[in-house]
Amino acid sequence: MIKQYIRNELSIVIKKYLSKINSLNNDVIYFTVEISPKNTEFDFSTNAAIIISKKLNIKPKEVALDIISIINENNLSFINKAKMDVNGIGFINIKINKEILYKELQNILNQKNKYGSNIIKNHNIENILIEFVSANPTGPLHIGHGRGAALGNALTKILKHLGHKVTKEYYLNDVGNQMTILAKSTELRYRELKGEKIIFPNDYYQGQYIIDIANKLILSGKKIYEIDFKYETIKYILNNIKNDLRKLNIQFDNWFYESSLINKKNEVNKVITFLYNSGFIYIKNKALWLSTKKFGDDKDRVLKKSNKEYTYFATDIAYHKNKFDRGFTKVINIWGADHSGYIARLKSAIQMLGFKKTSLKIILYQLVSLIKNKQQITMSTRSGKFITLNQIINDVGENVTKFFFLLRNPMSQFEFNLELAKKQSKENPVFYIQYVNARCKSIINNSINMHNIIKDINKINFKLLITKEEINLLKQLSLFCDILKICEITMNPNHLSLYLIKLSDKYHKFYETCKVLLNNNVPLTSARLKLVEGVSIIIKIGLDLLGIEIPNKM
RNA sequence: GCGCCCAUAGCUUAAUAGGAUAGAGCAUUUGACUACGAAUCAAAAGAUUAGAGGUUCGAUUCCUCUUGGGCGCGCCA
Numbered sequence: 001m002i003k004q005y006i007r008n009e010l011s012i013v014i015k016k017y018l019s020k021i022n023s024l025n026n027d028v029i030y031f032t033v034e035i036s037p038k039n040t041e042f043d044f045s046t047n048a049a050i051i052i053s054k055k056l057n058i059k060p061k062e063v064a065l066d067i068i069s070i071i072n073e074n075n076l077s078f079i080n081k082a083k084m085d086v087n088g089i090g091f092i093n094i095k096i097n098k099e100i101l102y103k104e105l106q107n108i109l110n111q112k113n114k115y116g117s118n119i120i121k122n123h124n125i126e127n128i129l130i131e132f133v134s135a136n137p138t139g140p141l142h143i144g145h146g147r148g149a150a151l152g153n154a155l156t157k158i159l160k161h162l163g164h165k166v167t168k169e170y171y172l173n174d175v176g177n178q179m180t181i182l183a184k185s186t187e188l189r190y191r192e193l194k195g196e197k198i199i200f201p202n203d204y205y206q207g208q209y210i211i212d213i214a215n216k217l218i219l220s221g222k223k224i225y226e227i228d229f230k231y232e233t234i235k236y237i238l239n240n241i242k243n244d245l246r247k248l249n250i251q252f253d254n255w256f257y258e259s260s261l262i263n264k265k266n267e268v269n270k271v272i273t274f275l276y277n278s279g280f281i282y283i284k285n286k287a288l289w290l291s292t293k294k295f296g297d298d299k300d301r302v303l304k305k306s307n308k309e310y311t312y313f314a315t316d317i318a319y320h321k322n323k324f325d326r327g328f329t330k331v332i333n334i335w336g337a338d339h340s341g342y343i344a345r346l347k348s349a350i351q352m353l354g355f356k357k358t359s360l361k362i363i364l365y366q367l368v369s370l371i372k373n374k375q376q377i378t379m380s381t382r383s384g385k386f387i388t389l390n391q392i393i394n395d396v397g398e399n400v401t402k403f404f405f406l407l408r409n410p411m412s413q414f415e416f417n418l419e420l421a422k423k424q425s426k427e428n429p430v431f432y433i434q435y436v437n438a439r440c441k442s443i444i445n446n447s448i449n450m451h452n453i454i455k456d457i458n459k460i461n462f463k464l465l466i467t468k469e470e471i472n473l474l475k476q477l478s479l480f481c482d483i484l485k486i487c488e489i490t491m492n493p494n495h496l497s498l499y500l501i502k503l504s505d506k507y508h509k510f511y512e513t514c515k516v517l518l519n520n521n522v523p524l525t526s527a528r529l530k531l532v533e534g535v536s537i538i539i540k541i542g543l544d545l546l547g548i549e550i551p552n553k554m
Numbered sequence: 555g556c557g558c559c560c561a562u563a564g565c566u567u568a569a570u571a572g573g574a575u576a577g578a579g580c581a582u583u584u585g586a587c588u589a590c591g592a593a594u595c596a597a598a599a600g601a602u603u604a605g606a607g608g609u610u611c612g613a614u615u616c617c618u619c620u621u622g623g624g625c626g627c628g629c630c631a
Contacts, residue, residue, distance in 0.1 A: 443590050487570095
């Protein structure tokens with residue numbers, strides 16, 4: 001939390017400054033706390049003076065000098081001293097008290113895998129529903145679903161760790177045309193296998209898995225009139241989807257069936273009535289239209305078709321009302337970019353229902369294309385041409401697959417090059433990080449044979465950790481919680497991945513220069529051992545939050 | 555045609571609300587295992603941030619245009 005500490009302390013200093021110059025400015029000031037550029041003796045820098053100078057119309061240099069003198073005159077707990085940047089732009093360079101680094105390491109050692117949890121203040125805790133994957137049960141998961149799955153899973157873990165209440169949900173579209181076509185596809189394949197001559201239409205599901213299902217049904221010995229093709233097909237496909245997710249070690253708290261909104265409670269009807277009474281619905285060409293344009297959509301949308309059927313959109317509104325009615329304060333949807341055009345209408349609808357626009361957060365990720373043998377393969381379930389997620393996991397492993405996604409910004413398009421992924425798997429950053437833990441554990445194991453090692457944290461002299469490599473490592477450790485906060489703000493776990501790589505880098509450098517187990521220096525050995533233990537704890541928490549397993553040996 | 559998104563080193567990419575000299579990894583070149591695991595470390599080289607304007611103390615980031623790519627524009631789901 002080191003950046004947060006510094007930020008808090010700076011806020012106090014700024015208040016002092018503002019009262020000193022009799023400013024009545026009460027605006028919230030957003031300033032950055034950055035790691036200082038290389039080749040300075042300072043640890044962090046802030047642009048606070050520049051930001052303030054803009055608001056008050058004073059020269060940044062003057063503001064900076066005033067703030068710096070307040071910092072240097074007072075005895076602060078986190079900031080040791082401050083100085084103006086070399087070019088005199090108005091940046092304030094900050095040197096921290098090393099004590100806070102040692103203190104933070106002690107926090108890590110005391111709290112172990114709970115470190116960083118519950119740093120959210122009570123009134124900021126949200127009850128979050130996060131919906132992801134939600135692939136239609138019309139075929140196996142492919143690589144694109146894997147990206148959504150990895151993202152949702154990691155984000156959930158991070159938000160939970162920070163102290164939010166999070167529920168993971170999979171929305172299952174088990175209604176509509178596509179289901180009818182799916183059932184008929186299986187039935188046709190079944191009859192084909194029974195020896196009938198059939199013509200298999202082009203717009204039916206072409207995949208091999210449909211034939212597999214039909215085969216299974218034949219083996220069951222049931223007569224054709226005894227078989228519920230829709231039920232059996234969905235059951236089979238769903239089972240496969242669950243298996244794939246299990247392989248990635250991803251479990252959902254809820255499987256929400258679209259049909260449940262229509263069959264039992266008729267929630268769709270209720271929502272439409274409500275919207276109608278609120279005056280948001282009109283009739284045109286014998287269909288019911290929702291005036292989503294009023295809330296920023298490109299055009300109005302149909303809720304009930306002229307043939308009396310509901311549209312997908314109508315049930316989706318009911319679904320989202322259902323989410324909020326269950327008491328969730330924040331609803332997160334993770335969608336592929338092909339759904340981007342759908343955001344405006346859904347946001348319109350939830351506002352009509354009286355919910356805040358911001359309580360629904362939609363995270364888009366760009367679609368994944370796959371390169372195999374230098375050929376690009378686009379994913380299409382209907383045509384049956386795709387590489388399944390299962391194949392990828394088998395080829396490159398579940399940890400590498402997940403990390404491959406989590407290392408990148410979700411908004412960047414990326415081509416999953418199968419050959420490259422396999423080739424790189426040996427030099428993959430995952431192993432770089434995991435190797436840190438292996439080295440940590442190895443040292444800790446070897447230390448068992450040493451005598452007089454101090455184990456009581458309170459008796460260890462952490463001030464012995466003074467080399468450049470030790471300090472850099474300690475600093476990196478103390479940034480962990482700041483990174484988690486950034487992941488929360490940006491809703492993007494890739495900052496954590498990058499942080500772990502950076503931490504690994506600092507650790508390997510430390511490992512090369514600072515021998516831990518020294519026969520002639522028990523106090524230093526003990527202190528360094530605790531540092532190693534701290535690193536191991538953070539690596540373990542971090543990888544766990546990303547959903548990646550960590551072996552003690554490799 | 556309209557809308558959303560993307561473009562950074564040969565390749566894969568980073569940059570938290572506009573901050574200082576744009577960070578990494580792979581590949582290339584060089585050096586380090588008689589110190590806790592060399593799946594590592596040290597070093598070299600590699601960038602006009604697609605192009606052109608604009609906004610300002612300051613732009614990869616914001617605005618406009620151009621080029622190249624992805625996705626979406628149903629009474630489908």
